[in-house]
Amino acid sequence: MHLLKLTVNGQNYEITVQLKTTLLEVLRDKLQITSPKAGCNQGDCGTCSVLVDSILVKSCLTNSLSVQGKKIITVEGLAKPGEVHPLQQAFHENYGAQCGFCTPGMILAAKALLDKNPNPTREDVKVGLSGNLCRCTGYTKIIDSVIAASEKMVTVTD
Amino acid sequence: MTLKVVGQNVLRYDGLAHVTGETHFADDVIIPGTLTVKVLRSPVSKGKIMNLDIRAAMSVPGVASVITADDVPCNGYGHIPDQPVLVEEMVRYKGEPIVAVAAVDEDTAIEALEKIQLGIEEEEPVFDHIQAMMPDAPKVRPEGNIHMFGKYPFRQVKFGDIDAGFREADVIIENTYRHPSLEHAQLEPMVSQAVPEAGGKLTVYTVSQAPHFHLEELYGILKVKKNNVSGKHWITEKGSRTGQGLEFGDINFIGGTVGGGFGGKNDMHADHITALLALKSGQPCKWRWTREEDLLYSTYRGCWYITIKDGVKKDGRIVARKIKTIRESGAYASSNPHVVEHNIFNSTGPYFIPNVHSRGYCVYTNKPPASSMRGFGLTPSTFATEVQANKIASELSMDPWEFRFKNVYRNGDLTSTGSKLDSVALIEMMQTLAEKTGVTLPDRLKQMSSAKRGGNSI
Ligand code: FES
Ligand code: FES
Numbered sequence: 290m291h292l293l294k295l296t297v298n299g300q301n302y303e304i305t306v307q308l309k310t311t312l313l314e315v316l317r318d319k320l321q322i323t324s325p326k327a328g329c330n331q332g333d334c335g336t337c338s339v340l341v342d343s344i345l346v347k348s349c350l351t352n353s354l355s356v357q358g359k360k361i362i363t364v365e366g367l368a369k370p371g372e373v374h375p376l377q378q379a380f381h382e383n384y385g386a387q388c389g390f391c392t393p394g395m396i397l398a399a400k401a402l403l404d405k406n407p408n409p410t411r412e413d414v415k416v417g418l419s420g421n422l423c424r425c426t427g428y429t430k431i432i433d434s435v436i437a438a439s440e441k442m443v444t445v446t447d
Numbered sequence: 448m449t450l451k452v453v454g455q456n457v458l459r460y461d462g463l464a465h466v467t468g469e470t471h472f473a474d475d476v477i478i479p480g481t482l483t484v485k486v487l488r489s490p491v492s493k494g495k496i497m498n499l500d501i502r503a504a505m506s507v508p509g510v511a512s513v514i515t516a517d518d519v520p521c522n523g524y525g526h527i528p529d530q531p532v533l534v535e536e537m538v539r540y541k542g543e544p545i546v547a548v549a550a551v552d553e554d555t556a557i558e559a560l561e562k563i564q565l566g567i568e569e570e571e572p573v574f575d576h577i578q579a580m581m582p583d584a585p586k587v588r589p590e591g592n593i594h595m596f597g598k599y600p601f602r603q604v605k606f607g608d609i610d611a612g613f614r615e616a617d618v619i620i621e622n623t624y625r626h627p628s629l630e631h632a633q634l635e636p637m638v639s640q641a642v643p644e645a646g647g648k649l650t651v652y653t654v655s656q657a658p659h660f661h662l663e664e665l666y667g668i669l670k671v672k673k674n675n676v677s678g679k680h681w682i683t684e685k686g687s688r689t690g691q692g693l694e695f696g697d698i699n700f701i702g703g704t705v706g707g708g709f710g711g712k713n714d715m716h717a718d719h720i721t722a723l724l725a726l727k728s729g730q731p732c733k734w735r736w737t738r739e740e741d742l743l744y745s746t747y748r749g750c751w752y753i754t755i756k757d758g759v760k761k762d763g764r765i766v767a768r769k770i771k772t773i774r775e776s777g778a779y780a781s782s783n784p785h786v787v788e789h790n791i792f793n794s795t796g797p798y799f800i801p802n803v804h805s806r807g808y809c810v811y812t813n814k815p816p817a818s819s820m821r822g823f824g825l826t827p828s829t830f831a832t833e834v835q836a837n838k839i840a841s842e843l844s845m846d847p848w849e850f851r852f853k854n855v856y857r858n859g860d861l862t863s864t865g866s867k868l869d870s871v872a873l874i875e876m877m878q879t880l881a882e883k884t885g886v887t888l889p890d891r892l893k894q895m896s897s898a899k900r901g902g903n904s905i
């Protein structure tokens with residue numbers, strides 16, 4: 290057993306993990322933060338995506354001890370308490386979420402994209418989200434959502 | 448009158464919960480101490496179990512329960528119900544569940560599976576459903592490979608006078624269409640969690656798309672309700688005590704939040720096994736299929752062969768249609784007979800054809816059971832009938848729009864299953880579609896209406 294210290298959505302945790310425990314297992318099973326999903330557990334689908342120090346990672350492939358001392362963000366902690374992040378609002382208003390299973394990972398992938406490129410083209414969005422699968426929407430409305438959010442977020446900061 | 452919902456964009460009632468991570472799917476119910484379920488699946492496609500020894504698996508430290516067919520009170524489920532929860536003796540597809548284990552963690556469950564001694568005498572399987580129809584094909588099931596719809600080996604629709612229709616025709620156009628099998632590949636894999644509650648009751652968290660059907664099936668498997676569906680000769684009723692004492696109303700079946708299904712969750716995949724293990728071990732049990740298990744062994748759209756023979760007049764009217772459609776069912780019936788019915792009931796597509804004879808076959812193979820996917824057989828039939836429509840139009844050197852305008856249903860037409868149609872708007876829909884996609888239609892098509900056939904509407 291090994292000691293792991295990490296911050297998730299602004300809260301500090303100290304837990305014990307095995308050498309092989311993944312970050313996804315830590316979040317879901319130990320901390321009961323369940324928005325990251327185990328869609329494939331092998332790095333293909335992106336439903337487990339989270340931000341580690343603002344970098345998008347697939348938590349099913351991330352050894353938990355490799356995030357020692359780092360800051361993790363999941364969609365539960367994307368907005369300030371009681372608020373909804375513009376990306377979340379845009380996914381809701383543009384029907385970017387259907388069954389909702391891919392949505393938390395999709396939104397975080399979109400966040401990582403907009404952090405780097407606040408004014409993406411539709412093509413940029415496709416590339417930015419290419420590690421995340423959705424089987425419901427056909428992606429069109431997801432791209433609409435990200436573009437809508439990017440427009441709002443640019444106006445807000447302007 | 449202003450309408451509040453019709454014609455308006457309405458936000459999803461669950462949309463905000465989806466984007467904030469508040470939506471809880473079956474796998475998101477985390478109960479500390481839950482046992483992990485793993486299942487030993489058949490390594491071969493067909494064969495007879497000669498020996499099965501689970502003693503070594505049961506003695507692995509950390510293993511709570513190991514179950515085989517002997518632990519299933521009523522070992523048959525599904526629409527017919529012909530599918531065993533755990534194999535009795537005959538394996539009918541590669542990946543068919545034989546033994547299920549509940550253990551403290553995944554590693555322990557896998558170790559237990561590895562300790563199981565299983566001997567199967569392999570038999571020759573059949574995978575292609577056309578080959579499986581041959582009289583000398585290996586038998587998937589003792590009663591034969593072609594599903595019996597009552598006393599017939601097919602489901603059929605007869606409408607009008609098919610021979611007179613073909614005599615009247617100027618051209619005969621016959622084609623065979625093949626639709627491959629398809630996996631739903633929904634993002635949420637099959638998951639089930641079963642929790643024993645006080646007083647011998649049970650809570651099950653399910654990914655089911657059809658919770659009412661599956662709850663009934665679960666009661667049937669646990670022998671709470673007498674199964675009175677035809678085909679019960681398939682079911683062996685065991686004296687096992689698992690689940691006995693449970694009464695109707697004692698299972699709390701929690702579901703409705705589905706991470707994609709597309710028809711793939713119309714069949715029970717995991718709830719029966721977790722329920723049995725939870726009752727036997729007295730502890731919460733969760734079974735999450737791996738993505739590989741989901742892709743290989745969950746239900747899928749079986750493949751189709753659809754042969755359409757049409758008798759057509761020079762002016763473009765179809766006057767006779769004969770269809771033979773053959774559907775792959777996999778090893779068990781599942782929803783396939785129903786899927787075949789839907790397919791042949793729709794064999795004319797949206798077109799009025801006065802003389803129709805369609806036959807649908809459902810054929811068993813040594814593959815995992817196929818089942819519903821996006822439309823219960825309608826999608827492959829639409830694929831075939833629409834490609835056929837284009838082929839006829841090109842054979843007659845006719846514009847494919849015009850061909851469709853001539854043949855689509857009008858108000859008052861009868862479908863081949865005898866329903867009289869009203870509120871038909873296919874012509875108007877195509878006119879709108881042409882307008883929106885920048886297609887210029889000739890005036891004679893623009894003037895047509897669904898109100899009646901004849902005059903301008905031909
Ligand atoms: S669960 Fe991590 S990529 Fe699919
Ligand atoms: S919304 Fe269902 S998988 Fe994307």
